[in-house]
Amino acid sequence: MTLDASSLQVVQAQDRRLRRAHRSTGASVALHATLIVASIISVFPIFWVFVTSLKPDARAVEPTPKLVNESSLDNYTRILAGEKGDFLAWFGNSVLIALMTTVLGVFISATAGYAASRFRFPGKRGLMMSFLLVQMFPFAVLIVPLYNILIALGLNGTSIGLVLVYCTTAVPFCTYMLKGYFDTVPADIDEAGRVDGLSPFGVFWRLILPLAKPGLAVTSFYAFLTAWGEVAFASAFLSAADESKTLAVGLQVFVQQNRTEWGHLAAASILVAIPAIIVFYLVQRFLVQGLASGAVKG
Amino acid sequence: MRRFLDRYWYAYAMVLPVVVVIAVLVLYPLAQGVFFTFTNINEGNIANPVLDRPASYDVVGFKNYLNILSGGESYGAFWDTLVRTLIWTFACVFLHYVVGLGLALLLNRQVRGRSFYRVLLILPWAVPAFISAFAWKYMFNAQYGIINQALRAFGLPDPVWLGQNNWALVSVIIVNVWLGVPFMMVALLGGLQSIPGDLYEAAEMDGATPWQRFRHVTLPGLRSVSSTVILLGIIWTFNMFPVIYLVAGPNPNARILVTYAFERFFSGASRDYAIASTYGVLILSVLLVFATIYRRALRKQGEVW
Numbered sequence: 001m002t003l004d005a006s007s008l009q010v011v012q013a014q015d016r017r018l019r020r021a022h023r024s025t026g027a028s029v030a031l032h033a034t035l036i037v038a039s040i041i042s043v044f045p046i047f048w049v050f051v052t053s054l055k056p057d058a059r060a061v062e063p064t065p066k067l068v069n070e071s072s073l074d075n076y077t078r079i080l081a082g083e084k085g086d087f088l089a090w091f092g093n094s095v096l097i098a099l100m101t102t103v104l105g106v107f108i109s110a111t112a113g114y115a116a117s118r119f120r121f122p123g124k125r126g127l128m129m130s131f132l133l134v135q136m137f138p139f140a141v142l143i144v145p146l147y148n149i150l151i152a153l154g155l156n157g158t159s160i161g162l163v164l165v166y167c168t169t170a171v172p173f174c175t176y177m178l179k180g181y182f183d184t185v186p187a188d189i190d191e192a193g194r195v196d197g198l199s200p201f202g203v204f205w206r207l208i209l210p211l212a213k214p215g216l217a218v219t220s221f222y223a224f225l226t227a228w229g230e231v232a233f234a235s236a237f238l239s240a241a242d243e244s245k246t247l248a249v250g251l252q253v254f255v256q257q258n259r260t261e262w263g264h265l266a267a268a269s270i271l272v273a274i275p276a277i278i279v280f281y282l283v284q285r286f287l288v289q290g291l292a293s294g295a296v297k298g
Numbered sequence: 299m300r301r302f303l304d305r306y307w308y309a310y311a312m313v314l315p316v317v318v319v320i321a322v323l324v325l326y327p328l329a330q331g332v333f334f335t336f337t338n339i340n341e342g343n344i345a346n347p348v349l350d351r352p353a354s355y356d357v358v359g360f361k362n363y364l365n366i367l368s369g370g371e372s373y374g375a376f377w378d379t380l381v382r383t384l385i386w387t388f389a390c391v392f393l394h395y396v397v398g399l400g401l402a403l404l405l406n407r408q409v410r411g412r413s414f415y416r417v418l419l420i421l422p423w424a425v426p427a428f429i430s431a432f433a434w435k436y437m438f439n440a441q442y443g444i445i446n447q448a449l450r451a452f453g454l455p456d457p458v459w460l461g462q463n464n465w466a467l468v469s470v471i472i473v474n475v476w477l478g479v480p481f482m483m484v485a486l487l488g489g490l491q492s493i494p495g496d497l498y499e500a501a502e503m504d505g506a507t508p509w510q511r512f513r514h515v516t517l518p519g520l521r522s523v524s525s526t527v528i529l530l531g532i533i534w535t536f537n538m539f540p541v542i543y544l545v546a547g548p549n550p551n552a553r554i555l556v557t558y559a560f561e562r563f564f565s566g567a568s569r570d571y572a573i574a575s576t577y578g579v580l581i582l583s584v585l586l587v588f589a590t591i592y593r594r595a596l597r598k599q600g601e602v603w
Contacts, residue, residue, distance in 0.1 A: 035404055039418040041476070045433040046425060048444060052436065061442050112316040119309035127313060134324055135533050136585040138556045141563050141574040144334075144344065145327035153322075168323045171316055173530075200308045229426025231540070248428060262436065269429040280424030284417055288488045291481075 046273065053266035060262035075267035084264060087271075089243040090250040093159065094228060095275070097246060100163045101227035102220050105170040109219060110212075112171075113178030114204050118190065128179075131172035139169070143236045150237060157239040165237065166227045174219040181215030181290065182208060214290035217283040224279050229272070247272045334575040335362055341569035355572075362576040373573065374558040375550075380584070383536065383554040386471060390538075391531045393475045395524070398482025403516075405483070406490045416487075423480035431544035434473045435460070438545070460545070466552040470542045477541060478534075482527060489523035490516070525596055533585055555581050 023031075052060050054071035062069065079087050116124055139146075146165060147156065155161030185208055193203040209216070231248045238244050251272070254265040337355045345353035369377045405416055422430065437443050438459040446456040459469040493516065501511045539556045546552035548561050559577035562570045 031404060031407070031409060035409070035415045038401055039415055042419050042422055042480075045430065045437060045476070046421065048437060049429070049433045065442065065444050065447055108315040108319065111312040115309045115312035119306070121306045121309040127317070130320065132589065133586075134320065135530070136537070136589070137328065137582045138537050138539065138559055138578050139324075141559050141578045142327040142331045143563070144571050145330035146323065148330075149322065149326060164319060164323055167319055171319065175316065204312075225424070225426065229428055231428055248426065265432060269432055273425050273429055276426055277421070277424050280420070281417070284420060287420065287484050288491065291485050291488050
């Protein structure tokens with residue numbers, strides 16, 4: 001009798017699970033409709049910049065906006081040909097600075113995050129608290145003292161100086177995330193590595209880092225974006241010569257006092273956004289997993 | 299000392315690079331910035347190596363703090379601005395969280411094209427902020443912006459979004475919500491995926507309604523992710539300068555504490571470093587008080603953080 005009752009319950013549960021998997025048509029339509037509307041809102045501003053980037057400057061500010069209006073690739077060819085400033089040099093500088101920030105920032109965050117995750121040492125708590133504190137101060141108002149330090153270190157006007165400044169912005173968040181991620185990697189793996197004769201650095205480098213790919217992907221993405229689109233520090237610390245500017249700084253030439261060259265600005269924006277979107281596309285499948293474990297244990 | 303080093307040197311060697319970078323490029327400038335708040339330093343009296351001019355600023359004690367905290371308009375109307383900053387922060391973070399959670403719940407279901415939707419919905423995060431700011435400024439334009447075109451086409455009123463009224467604040471909140479939802483959504487989606495499915499099955503067995511399952515399984519399961527991302531979200535939003543500065547410009551109706559610090563810092567000839575730094579210290583103080591209360595509240599609820 002008991003047997004019958006419990007098997008009946010199992011059947012009922014299976015039945016219910018089936019019903020949940022097959023949701024009603026109405027619910028399906030509502031679900032997809034919501035997601036489609038949200039996706040449109042999310043993509044539209046970028047799409048609209050793209051549409052504008054194909055129009056001549058004068059057509060970009062029409063009383064009735066149209067999708068296509070004397071559209072052509074002229075803005076792009078003019079920018080890439082360097083008529084509006086040394087676009088390719090800016091692009092090269094931005095790529096170099098963003099990549100150096102990513103590599104350096106993620107590397108030092110990873111070592112610090114690993115130490116904070118695996119070792120107990122005096123000052124650990126203070127270190128983690130100071131990272132949170134660093135997020136709370138609007139650092140761009142410290143451009144003057146930073147400028148003095150870069151001069152004292154002989155790094156003013158160099159990309160290395162700017163990379164170090166960007167690292168201070170990226171490192172606290174990256175360290176938190178990576179510490180959280182390393183916490184989810186079982187400590188048994190470290191012990192096994194030690195037993196096999198690896199040094200603590202060897203364990204970190206050969207065992208833990210390869211296992212932490214999702215966490216590294218998220219933090220790389222974050223560090224790259226921090227450096228890629230930044231304006232205030234870049235315009236203060238790089239020399240004023242046209243060929244040493246980054247993209248974000250160089251683009252300010254399109255926003256002049258009285259007249260904004262909307263078409264050109266839009267085209268240049270698309271050119272800047274493309275590398276960021278490529279990086280995003282490469283890491284996006286890791287984002288959910290990497291961010292979550294960092295934040296759960298953070 | 300010897301034993302101390304023997305025991306900890308691996309750990310210290312691994313945190314050393316971070317500590318050096320933070321100490322040189324954060325703590326030292328921070329200390330100098332705090333010193334600036336007690337002076338009248340600005341572009342006119344700072345040491346200028348190019349012109350070979352020595353520094354000639356004076357120490358003025360607490361004058362900057364008194365001027366700002368008395369709330370005068372010429373020093374950025376501190377208390378009004380603080381209230382606006384709080385409205386901005388809570389409106390943004392609340393909407394980030396609610397919209398982010400809603401979308402995360404939808405994406406956490408078995409739905410066709412899920413990874414496609416996810417890519418599209420995270421996209422705003424991948425675009426550099428100054429480009430998003432430009433895009434929205436262009437769309438918000440009162441005459442030829444697409445938003446007002448659309449509103450007019452439906453016969454709705456078309457406000458001057460970025461003018462001298464409270465629509466300016468609404469506009470920048472809209473932009474920042476658009477910008478910040480992907481981060482929340484991704485973090486919460488990860489949190490949802492870490493909740494064991496057995497819990498839902500058990501709840502269902504016990505006859506819990508979908509609302510009860512959400513209330514008693516989903517929300518508690520998201521607690522630790524939520525407490526982290528909400529704290530970070532509040533700190534980031536409180537100090538979110540590019541969105542407002544690039545979309546609304548120096549508009550007093552969309553002014554928050556950090557954008558005013560930037561106005562003082564960058565405005566014209568008399569770049570007022572002292573007032574800008576004082577604002578920085580005041581922002582830091584407000585956030586420190588908030589973070590302390592937040593941690594207390596979490597700890598009281600038994601959260602170890």
